[in-house]
Amino acid sequence: MCKSVCVIGGGACGLATVRAFLEEGGFEKVVGFEQRASFGGIWNYNELADQHLSIPSVDPLAMVKPIKSENGYVWPNAVYDALETNTPYPLMEFRDHSFPESTPLFPHRSVVLAYVSRYGEDLRQHYRFGTRVVDVRRGQKWTVRSRAVCEATAGGFQESDTVPDTVEEYDAVMVATGVYDLPFIPELEGLRQWHEKLPGTIFHSKTFRSPRELAHIEGNVLVIGNSASGIDICYQFARYTGRHIYKSARSASRVPGGTSELVIEMPDISHLDPHTASVFFVDGRRLDNVGCIIFATGFLRSLPFFAEVNRSEKPLITDGNRIHGLYRHCWSYEHPGLAFIAISRYVLPFHVAEIQGIWLAKILQEKIILPSDAEMASQERQLLSARGNLPSFHDLLYPDDIEYMDLLMADIKSTSGKGPLPKEWSALEIALRRNTRLLKAVCLQHFERTGQHLTLSDALSLNIIDNRQ
Numbered sequence: 001m002c003k004s005v006c007v008i009g010g011g012a013c014g015l016a017t018v019r020a021f022l023e024e025g026g027f028e029k030v031v032g033f034e035q036r037a038s039f040g041g042i043w044n045y046n047e048l049a050d051q052h053l054s055i056p057s058v059d060p061l062a063m064v065k066p067i068k069s070e071n072g073y074v075w076p077n078a079v080y081d082a083l084e085t086n087t088p089y090p091l092m093e094f095r096d097h098s099f100p101e102s103t104p105l106f107p108h109r110s111v112v113l114a115y116v117s118r119y120g121e122d123l124r125q126h127y128r129f130g131t132r133v134v135d136v137r138r139g140q141k142w143t144v145r146s147r148a149v150c151e152a153t154a155g156g157f158q159e160s161d162t163v164p165d166t167v168e169e170y171d172a173v174m175v176a177t178g179v180y181d182l183p184f185i186p187e188l189e190g191l192r193q194w195h196e197k198l199p200g201t202i203f204h205s206k207t208f209r210s211p212r213e214l215a216h217i218e219g220n221v222l223v224i225g226n227s228a229s230g231i232d233i234c235y236q237f238a239r240y241t242g243r244h245i246y247k248s249a250r251s252a253s254r255v256p257g258g259t260s261e262l263v264i265e266m267p268d269i270s271h272l273d274p275h276t277a278s279v280f281f282v283d284g285r286r287l288d289n290v291g292c293i294i295f296a297t298g299f300l301r302s303l304p305f306f307a308e309v310n311r312s313e314k315p316l317i318t319d320g321n322r323i324h325g326l327y328r329h330c331w332s333y334e335h336p337g338l339a340f341i342a343i344s345r346y347v348l349p350f351h352v353a354e355i356q357g358i359w360l361a362k363i364l365q366e367k368i369i370l371p372s373d374a375e376m377a378s379q380e381r382q383l384l385s386a387r388g389n390l391p392s393f394h395d396l397l398y399p400d401d402i403e404y405m406d407l408l409m410a411d412i413k414s415t416s417g418k419g420p421l422p423k424e425w426s427a428l429e430i431a432l433r434r435n436t437r438l439l440k441a442v443c444l445q446h447f448e449r450t451g452q453h454l455t456l457s458d459a460l461s462l463n464i465i466d467n468r469q
């Protein structure tokens with residue numbers, strides 16, 4: 001029976017996991033590790049941005065290092081100044097933890113940080129802050145090496161005699177380190193030469209902080225990528241500067257976001273020519289006088305602390321497209337006692353983490369019995385042949401996410417005895433989920449017209465939430 005559990009990450013999903021394990025009970029030791037000094041993960045905005053962008057950025061084994069600032073070490077992340085959620089806040093609520101009633105339907109990032117911090121308040125005692133997990137490997141149990149984030153360890157990246165590492169054994173390791181940290185910048189023809197000839201003109205959405213920083217750019221601004229980051233950066237730039245901006249979209253967007261006539265959509269890119277500062281597109285068109293390119297092309301999956309496992313015959317990460325050997329995008333059937341929380345794109349990460357945490361706690365308490373390894377491997381192979389080894393491998397677009405959560409819920413409900421139960425979807429939540437794109441558009445238009453944010457009760461009174469099942 002599993003007695004000791006290590007949870008890596010003190011973002012929203014790590015917290016939900018720790019809570020699930022504590023509520024399930026039966027574990028002697030549940031320890032959370034967080035390299036930052038506080039909870040909240042990605043919602044901890046800082047104006048400092050990643051300074052060591054690799055161009056291109058295709059190595060999933062690369063390390064994202066913190067920035068040393070006057071106030072200690074800062075972990076740069078992808079959340080930017082004016083970011084508001086693209087999910088209605090009721091879909092980001094954990095069980096028994098509400099946002100304040102006056103919260104705008106799509107709140108500012110600072111409101112989410114405050115919410116997650118409040119949610120974590122009673123879990124603080126279970127966490128070691130300012131502690132980076134540097135290595136996890138399998139022996140008799142899981143051996144977890146952690147290191148203080150301080151000057152002596154160069155922010156947790158160097159062993160130190162004065163501040164030695166801590167090495168402990170755990171029966172299980174739950175990884176909740178987020179999936180939006182290591183930028184992906186594809187290798188495009190002409191990109192390396194462009195970077196050499198025109199340094200300082202290439203960015204990634206992770207380094208975007210505010211449209212103010214782009215306002216001075218002479219020449220055309222081109223954003224590559226048509227998901228949440230690409231759409232919102234274009235929208236913010238257009239609104240702030242009143243200038244045109246070009247967006248290269250190789251596929252239709254699957255997420256809600258703002259629109260503007262100033263955003264000119266272009267197809268996928270063919271190649272770049274730094275000598276003329278021109279970008280060529282697959283349909284033969286070209287854009288000249290390009291002053292800045294922002295790659296909103298997503299992130300690589302990266303698990304730097306599994307270096308040994310990744311060198312083994314059963315690696316978790318190879319090219320950064322997906323995590324290998326998982327059952328239901330969560331449980332590692334190749335490395336028992338190991339699991340990954342909320343790694344799918346397009347889901348409601350808070351809900352998913354809450355339900356996965358409870359599911360995992362019951363698996364480790366042997367209340368849920370998993371299929372055989374052969375069956376789990378066969379399910380993964382089937383998914384692979386259907387989806388291919390692509391970044392979309394773990395995607396769970398609505399309504400796949402609801403079906404996915406129903407599967408975990410069925411397992412959880414099949415167990416008897418005490419322990420936490422995830423919350424069921426209410427009719428309102430399903431309606432919010434189904435209508436998110438429309439709601440986001442209406443809220444943005446309302447704000448453009450009035451400067452006011454719509455709340456949930458405003459949206460309900462406007463009859464824009466289709467409540468039919």
Ligand SMILES: Cc1cc2nc3c(=O)[nH]c(=O)nc-3n(C[C@H](O)[C@H](O)[C@H](O)COP(=O)(O)OP(=O)(O)OC[C@H]3O[C@@H](n4cnc5c(N)ncnc54)[C@H](O)[C@@H]3O)c2cc1C
Nearest residue numbers: 009011012013034035041042078085086132133177178180
């Ligand atoms: C720009 C942006 C906007 C988003 N907007 C929304 C939105 O509107 N609505 C929504 O629901 N979701 C949104 N998301 C998704 C977001 O990722 C999730 O909401 C959620 O916060 C993820 O939580 P997490 O705990 O999985 O990861 P994170 O918040 O990334 O937390 C992971 C934590 O693990 C820590 N960590 C990492 N490695 C180590 C280590 N080796 N040792 C110790 N600690 C470590 C990190 O410091 C971090 O605190 C957005 C994501 C991005 C990038």
Ligand SMILES: NC(=O)c1ccc[n+]([C@@H]2O[C@H](COP(=O)([O-])OP(=O)(O)OC[C@H]3O[C@@H](n4cnc5c(N)ncnc54)[C@H](OP(=O)(O)O)[C@@H]3O)[C@@H](O)[C@H]2O)c1
Nearest residue numbers: 084085086186225226227228229230232250251296297298
């Ligand atoms: N709250 C908000 O408003 C907000 C704002 C920003 C981000 N976010 C969140 O942040 C997370 C990450 O979003 P993201 O937009 O940064 O990443 P993402 O969802 O992974 O999207 C990556 C985009 O880049 C494109 N792309 C990938 N490789 C490419 C290539 N080689 N050439 C051209 N295009 C390529 C993808 O196209 P394909 O789909 O065709 O692969 C996709 O459009 C999501 O959870 C999102 O919801 C939220």
